[in-house]
Amino acid sequence: MKSIKYYAFPSSVKEAMSLLLDRKYKAMALAGGTLVAKTLPDSVETYLDLKNVPIKGIKLAGGNLVIGAGATFDEIDRSKLCRSWAGGVISSAAAKCSSQLVRNMATIGGNIARPHSFNIFPVLLLGLDAKVRFACKTGTKLVDFQDLYSSGAGLRPGLDCLITEVIIPAKTRKWGCEFIKLAKTESSWESYIKLFFAVEKKGKFFAQARIAVGALSPRPFRAPAAEKALAAGETPEACAAALAAELAAARAGDYRCAAAANLLKRFVKSV
Numbered sequence: 106m107k108s109i110k111y112y113a114f115p116s117s118v119k120e121a122m123s124l125l126l127d128r129k130y131k132a133m134a135l136a137g138g139t140l141v142a143k144t145l146p147d148s149v150e151t152y153l154d155l156k157n158v159p160i161k162g163i164k165l166a167g168g169n170l171v172i173g174a175g176a177t178f179d180e181i182d183r184s185k186l187c188r189s190w191a192g193g194v195i196s197s198a199a200a201k202c203s204s205q206l207v208r209n210m211a212t213i214g215g216n217i218a219r220p221h222s223f224n225i226f227p228v229l230l231l232g233l234d235a236k237v238r239f240a241c242k243t244g245t246k247l248v249d250f251q252d253l254y255s256s257g258a259g260l261r262p263g264l265d266c267l268i269t270e271v272i273i274p275a276k277t278r279k280w281g282c283e284f285i286k287l288a289k290t291e292s293s294w295e296s297y298i299k300l301f302f303a304v305e306k307k308g309k310f311f312a313q314a315r316i317a318v319g320a321l322s323p324r325p326f327r328a329p330a331a332e333k334a335l336a337a338g339e340t341p342e343a344c345a346a347a348l349a350a351e352l353a354a355a356r357a358g359d360y361r362c363a364a365a366a367n368l369l370k371r372f373v374k375s376v
């Protein structure tokens with residue numbers, strides 16, 4: 106914080122980008138401000154406050170659900186569109202953020218800008234096949250969420266580019282989903298494990314399945330063997346055993362493996 110000399114309030118993405126890319130300011134984006142001070146590199150001299158930049162809206166576009174990067178957890182929780190999408194899982198996941206104070210300030214853009222083991226949205230967005238739109242030096246860029254944290258993406262969000270939108274594809278609108286934060290208390294940011302389960306039902310069968318796992322590593326990951334078992338119509342017990350084996354391979358430990366397996370069985374029976 107000692108290195109901060111300037112505070113800027115751009116009012117458009119264009120203005121924000123020109124400040125961010127102007128080397129003389131050494132700027133870093135700030136949205137809700139709940140995390141940025143903890144992760145501030147010494148080299149940064151300007152806070153680029155995004156609060157006046159119009160990237161907060163939540164809308165439908167081309168059948169997709171588009172959430173502005175500046176939307177807060179609370180706005181996402183209360184959004185009618187989010188509540189009606191995929192059984193309301195996006196809103197219910199937002200509501201699981203630790204406290205109302207943080208939910209009022211923290212944004213989805215800030216939540217996904219850097220990998221963090223306990224953040225909620227990376228797990229959800231991985232499971233929903235989301236895409237992320239950036240404003241960058243060369244214009245705009247659309248990145249699959251699953252590639253966001255790979256070095257190949259070549260992006261340093263908040264330092265040389267801005268997240269402007271998160272796009273949830275139309276195909277997920279009717280998916281049956283559940284987001285689980287298994288933690289000591291509801292108000293914990295930390296959790297033993299975070300799980301996202303989703304299936305697309307076709308009659309008695311599941312046409313597609315997604316399982317995303319968080320809290321075990323900064324980057325969430327999918328559980329492809331358990332997804333395959335679900336889509337192949339295997340028994341809840343077989344799907345659960347496949348998930349437990351994948352988590353054991355990820356060194357999740359006995360408690361998390363057993364809990365996740367039981368939670369998947371419950372999901373399959375309820376969906």
Ligand SMILES: Cc1cc2nc3c(=O)[nH]c(=O)nc-3n(C[C@H](O)[C@H](O)[C@H](O)COP(=O)(O)OP(=O)(O)OC[C@H]3O[C@@H](n4cnc5c(N)ncnc54)[C@H](O)[C@@H]3O)c2cc1C
Pocket residue numbers: 133134135136137138139140141142144155174175201202203204207210211212213214215216217218219223224225226262263264266267268269293294295
């Ligand atoms: C007490 C406490 C409890 C918390 N509990 C939870 C919890 O339960 N669940 C959870 O998921 N998280 C939790 N968090 C983490 C944090 O609040 C979230 O990660 C939050 O979403 C960050 O968003 P922000 O808008 O405050 O980001 P900021 O703090 O403003 O910024 C964080 C980072 O993101 C970058 N950034 C922000 N917006 C953009 C953008 N549009 N484009 C590019 N880069 C951007 C910034 O440059 C910075 O590097 C908690 C934090 C605290 C302090």
